[in-house]
Amino acid sequence: MAEKPAIRIGYLKITDHLILGVTDLKLKKGMEKFDHCTLNPVVKNGWNEVADALATKSLDGALILAPTAMDLFKSGVDLKLLLFAHKAGSILVKSKRAHIEKIEDFAGKTVLIPYQLSVHNMLFYKLLSEKGLKPGRATDKGIDVTLEVVAPFQMPEALEYDEEGEIGGFIVAEPFGSLVIAKGYGEEFYLSKDLWPKHPCCVFVVRNEIIQKHPEAVQEICNSFVRSGLAIDAQPSPASVIGGDFLSQDKDVIFKVLTDPPDRILTGELFPIIKDLDTIQKYMMDEMKIMTSLIDLEKFVDTGFAKTAGAK
Template sequence: MTSGKDQLILLVEDSAITRKMEIKVLNSLGYHNILEAENGEHALRLLRDNPHVALVISDWNMPGMGGLELVRALRSQEAYRDLPFIMATGRAQMKERMEAAEAGANNVITKPFAPQELQSAIDETFAGKTLAGRQHSRVRQPERTTSGRLRLKVAHIQITDHLTLGVVKSLIETGKLKPRHFELETLCMSSWNPVQKALAEGEVDAAFVLAPLAMDLFAYGVPLHIILLAHKNGSIAVRKKASAQSLKAMFQGKTFYIPHELSIHHILSHMFFTGLGLNPGMGSNAGCDVLYEVVPPVRMPEFLSGQSSACGFMVAEPIGTKAIAAGLADELFLSGELWENHPCCVVAMRDEILEQHPEAAQELVGMLVHAGKYISVNPDNAAEIGVDFLDPQGTLGLKKAILKNVLADPMGVKTDDLLPLADDFVKIQDYMVERMGLGSRIDVNRLLDLRFAEKACLQAGGVSRRSVLHDATDFAHKKVADLENQAVRSSKANLDREGQYLIFTLMDQTYGLDVLTVKEIVGMMPIRSVPEVSSEVKGVVNLRGKVIPVVDLRLKFGLPELPYHNRTCIIILDIPRTDRIIPLGIVVDTVSHVENIKATQIEDAPAYGLGAPLEYIAGLAKDGDKVRILLNVHRLFSHPEALLPNQRNEGQEAA
C-alpha cells in the first residue's frame, strides 16, 4: 500500500486544540482528506460508515476508549486486522512502545511531532516497517571516510547543554584540534524525538541526549553506553509574566511545558511543585492540578505567549533566558539551585563504535573534555561559537550576550567537570521509578562506561564537584517567598536587547535596528507599485532577481511623506519566521553607523512622545545626552508575508 496524499485518514484525538494542530501538520504535508474522532468509540462508528479509511492516527490517552483499546478492538475484527495504525502519544517510554506494538500498532510517534517526523512515520507504516519489526535495534555499521578514518555521526539539539560539541567542531574546523581517528559530522535535530529514534535505530554513532532517556533506551536493549556528561546544571524554570496571583495559585489548573517526559526538567519541576503542595502530572493522570505538556524546546516561548492555559516551562538554556529577555517570562528558579551540580544531558555512544573503534571514542571524549575547559575559561569566545552552532539559520534570534550570561552565571551550566558519577544516576532512577512511576530499573554501573572519561579527565586535571540535592519543600517555599517579596527586574531582562545596532534617522529622530536582522543597505532604486496594498507599502524592488516588498517607515509611523533625496536608502531586512526567512525592505532618511549597545544602557520606553508606536519599540538606548529608539523588527512586521496581496513566496524569482 502506498501513502497517496488523497487517501482518507482518521485522526482520533480528544483535545480539540491538539487535533487542530495535528490537522495543520497533516495539511502542510499535503493530506487534506481527514476525518476527526474524539475517542475510540467515536472512531469505530466513523470506520463503520467510512470503509475507505486508509490510515488511523490515534492518541493513546482519551476518555472512554483510548488508543490502546481502539487498536486492540480493530485487530480483533477481520475487516480492520491490517488497517495501518499509528499511535500518537506524549508518553515516551520504551515500555509503552512495546505495549503498543504488542497490541497491534504499526508505529508510535511521540507528541509533539514535526511535519517531517509524521511523514517519516506514515512512509514507514505504508512501507510495512512495523513497530514490532523494529523493537530490536539494528546493528550500526560504522562508516569510513575516504581518508580511512571513522565518520563519527553525533546528534544534538539547539541548547547550551550541547555547546561542548560545537566547540569541538569549531576547533577542528580552525585546525586547533586535529583528530587522527575520526572525522566529525554533527546532526542538529528539531527535538528529542528524532534524537531518540536515531540513537535507538542505529542512524547515528552517538548523541547528546537526556540522561533519563538514555537510561530508558538501555533498559530495553538498545546497545549503547553513557561515556561522558555533556555538562552539569544549565536548565531554568520560568513562569509567565508575574500577575497579582500568588505563585501557587498561578500554577494551579494550568499547563507547564517540559521538553520530554524522561528528563531532568520533568524530575526537578515535579520536585518543586510537590514541594509547594501541588500534584503535578501528565494531562492523562486523574487528580493533577498542574498539567505537564511536552513541547519542543525551541517552541516553548511561542507556546507560553500564545496559550492562555500555560503558566511556565522548564528547559535547557539559553531558551529560558531568551524568553525572559524578550519580556515573555519571569525567572522561577535555576536547576542548580535545587540540585547543585546535577547531570542532565549525557554523551551516549553505540556499542558498535565502542567495541570496534575505542581509539576514536577516547579521542572524542578527550576533545570534549578539552572543549569543556575551554568554555569555562573563555565564555566570551564560546558564546560566539555557540551562536553559530546553535542558531546557524538565525531562526532563534540567539545573541552572544544571552549565551555569555548563561555560561558565566555561577549557578548556570558547568562544562569543566564532565565525569559521570553512578550515585547521581541512582538518584535519577529512584525518583523517576518510585515517585513518578516512570522508567524501568537498570544496573547503573552497567550503563556507564567510564574508561574513556576517567582517562581524559585525569589527563586534563581540574575540578571534581559532588552534587547536592536540597530538600524540595524547603527550597520551594523559600523560593516562592523570595519571589513574591521582591519586585526587582531580572538581570537577564535586557540581554536580548544587547548587541550591535544599525543607526539611522527619520526626520530628527535617531533609531536603531539589530544588525542581525540587516541583510544589506542599498541606495534608492526603481520601486514597482502594487495595487490593493496599504499606503505605507511603496511596492516591490527587483534586487538581483529577488522580488522584495518595500515599506516607507515614515508612513508606517504616521510621519509626513517627503520626497526622496540622495541620502535616502533602503535597508534590506531578514525577518525570521518559524519555517523560513522573509526579506523585506524599509525606506529611511539616512543611515549613519553601527553602534555597540550594552544592556546597561537600555531602558524600557515611556508610553508617549517617541515618534513611533510603542508596540514597535524594544527600548531606549542612552549614551550621554543622546537617545536611540531601538526597534523590534518582529513586532514591526509581525506578518511580513501579508504585506502584498496573494503573496506566497517573497523569495520567488523576479519575472
C-alpha cells in the same frame, strides 16, 4: 591506510550541547586534529528524534537526556554513557501573563516540559509535590498542574502566543528561558542549580558497536569534549560567540547563560557520577512512577574514557 570513520553525533540547539560546538569549531579551524575519525554533528529538533535515531542506528552517539538514555538502554539499545555533557544549566520560567508569585499558583495551569524522561520533569515534580500539588498529563485524573511535552525550541513561541495566560511557564535547557525573559514574556522563577546543585542532565552516549569497532576514535572525541568543557568555563566570552553560531542563538543571551551567575551551567566537570544517575532513576521509579524498573548502572556507564581524558 583505511579511511577514517565519520562518527555521527546527535544534538539539540541548546547551551547544554556547547561542548560539541566548540570541538567542531576547533576541528574546522585546524586548532585540533583527529587522527582516528571525523566528527559529524547531526542537529535534531526534539528529544524523541534523538532517541529514535539512536535506536535505529542512524546516529553513532548523542548528547541526550540522562533518563532517556537509561530508558533506551533498558529497552535493549546497546549504549554506553561515557561523559556528562554539563552540569546544571536549566531554568524554570514563569509567564508574565499567568500571574505566578509562588509555586502554588501553578495549580490549574499548563507547564511545558521538554520530555517526560527528563531531569526537568523530575525537578518540577519535586517542587510541586513538596507543596502537595500533583502534576500529570491532561488525561490523568486528580491532577493540579497539566504537563505538556514541547520541543525546547518551540517553547518561547508557545508562551508568546498564549494571550490568556493558560501556560504557567516552562522548565527547559537554556538559552530558551533567557530568550523569553529578554523578549519580555517571562521571568525567572528558579535556576535548576538552585533546585539540585551540580545536577546531571545531558550525557554523552555512544553505541557499544562503535566503541568496540573504533575505541581510539571514541577516546579522541572524549578527550576533545573534556578540553572544550574546560575552555567554555574558563573563557565564556569566546565560547558565547561560538555558541551563538553553533546554536543559532544571540551571543549575548548565551554569554549571560554562561556567566550570570557563574555556576548557572558547568562544563568543566564531565566525569560521570553513578550515584547521581541512581538518584534520578530511583526517584522516577519510586516517586514519579514513570520508570518501571532500574538498570544496572555499572553496565551502562563506562568511566574508562573519562578517566583517560582527564575529566574532573
